[in-house]
Amino acid sequence: MEKINIRKELAKINEHWSQRVIGEANNQLFKLAKGIGETNWHKHDDQDELFILYKGHLTIQLRDKNIELYEDEMFIIPKGVEHCPKAENEVEFLIVGLNVTSNAAGGKPNL
Secondary structure, three states: OOOOOHHHHHHOOOOOOOOEEEEEEOOEEEEEEEEEEEOOOEOOOOOOEEEEEEEOEEEEEEOOOEEEEEOOOEEEEOOOOOEEEEEEEEEEEEEEEOOOOOOHHHOOOOO
């Protein structure tokens, strides 16, 4: 058991939309990521996905509306809801979910 400094872990991330697992609790993965531009539209049929924004402004595009997240705000995307995160400038955030990974199925764009 060791404590984790989230800001230091974020500083280690060099690739946008790639997730860095920093912990696991109750079968939930805690993952940090940075992003700029947008991911591919995608959904997770088996799990909700929680975003907590640490830096910047992130738009989570849904098919019927946009959710605007600013620093220190969070949003839970219910399972089965199609979404596409987008950022004009670099953002830093924490994602919590069962097993969402940094691949095309998880929305990662082909960079």
